[in-house]
């Protein structure tokens with residue numbers, strides 16, 4: 269119930285205006301978001317690299333209403349990739365891109381605009397020797413996003429996909445994408461989805477996640493297990509062991525600020541562990557989805573509200 273409410277609030281502009289303007293918000297947001305500018309993202313990246321972690325950086329900004337805004341996002345990514353390279357970090361950090369942030373929702377030509385914009389980001393990534401992963405958004409965009417992935421991979425085979433275990437279709441998508449050179453991030457899924465397309469209960473989502481892990485590990489691609497769930501992490505480790513795969517043939521991924529000790533533990537055990545690092549001014553939707561995932565975060569947020577003068 270609470271999760272559904274928070275996810276609904278994540279799309280409500282009036283609630284957004286109140287929360288974004290509140291002076292107490294910024295301290296809590298800092299736990300999950302690196303900062304608002306490229307320099308913040310580069311600085312956090314360097315700190316995480318010192319902890320033997322890999323990074324994927326997301327410039328926040330899902331609600332893009334015109335081509336100029338989409339272009340702004342593209343320019344910011346291109347600059348970020350150059351800044352990472354200048355700081356000697358491009359071998360440890362890639363970028364994650366939401367197609368909505370580069371124009372996917374801009375009417376009939378949205379897919380084409382997003383494809384062209386994503387190409388520019390991919391070229392910038394190729395220029396500095398790193399990779400790009402396309403984030404996955406709500407189920408109405410899954411086909412379009414996978415279509416864009418296919419197009420991009422013709423020129424930039426390093427582009428990775430994200431699949432969400434809560435969708436019924438995902439096992440089949442895993443089969444389709446489990447081929448050599450294919451980077452696939454498997455996550456549970458963060459959007460409010462109807463029963464017609466997605467499992468509603470946690471146990472079913474977890475079971476689906478395990479089935480998808482098996483498919484990806486049996487295939488020839490490069491799976492990226494994105495979860496903080498201790499049970500799934502332990503199942504992943506034993507499935508990897510049974511599969512005979514090398515430790516560098518897959519990776520774990522977690523979000524910035526969530527279970528940082530576990531991130532360091534996995535890295536210390538020799539697992540490639542990548543932190544998803546969001547930054548940018550438009551942090552509201554991302555922040556609300558993180559609150560929705562865990563009531564304790566909401567309590568933390570409420571406490572900071574009450575203890576502020």
Ligand code: FDA
Pocket residue numbers: 402403404405430432453455456457458459494495496497498521522523526527543544557558559561562565
């Ligand atoms: P679950 O939510 O069941 O949590 C398991 C445990 O992890 C909790 O008990 C708690 O200990 C800890 N935990 C989880 N979330 C927490 C939080 N917010 N704060 C504190 N502790 C928390 N989704 C999507 O739809 N499209 C995408 O492209 C991506 N991309 C992505 C990248 C990466 C690297 C990650 C880690 C996640 C995503 N997601 C995503 C989000 C994903 O779908 C999912 O919503 C979250 O990862 C939470 O699910 P868990 O697997 O962590 O399990």
